[in-house]
Amino acid sequence: MQSKVIFPDRLYVIGMFVVTMVFNVPLNNALAALQPSAPEAGAVWAAYLKDWTFWNHVRMVASVVASGLFVAALAS
Numbered sequence: 001m002q003s004k005v006i007f008p009d010r011l012y013v014i015g016m017f018v019v020t021m022v023f024n025v026p027l028n029n030a031l032a033a034l035q036p037s038a039p040e041a042g043a044v045w046a047a048y049l050k051d052w053t054f055w056n057h058v059r060m061v062a063s064v065v066a067s068g069l070f071v072a073a074l075a076s
Contacts, residue, residue, distance in 0.1 A: 015062020
């Protein structure tokens with residue numbers, strides 16, 4: 001049983017927490033530092049939205065797959 005849980009736990013930690021800390025948090029910090037009235041605000045927001053949404057989808061897929069693998073490991 002232990003070996004069946006090693007992959008899902010690593011997938012969850014890397015896919016959720018590492019992606020959050022390496023990609024989403026810096027994007028959030030960069031956006032928070034931007035003045036809304038700055039001339040480049042629109043372009044920064046567009047890039048932020050695209051990049052943040054992509055990494056959020058990576059986190060979601062990793063979490064769903066890890067959850068499914070945990071359930072499969074528990075069921076076997």
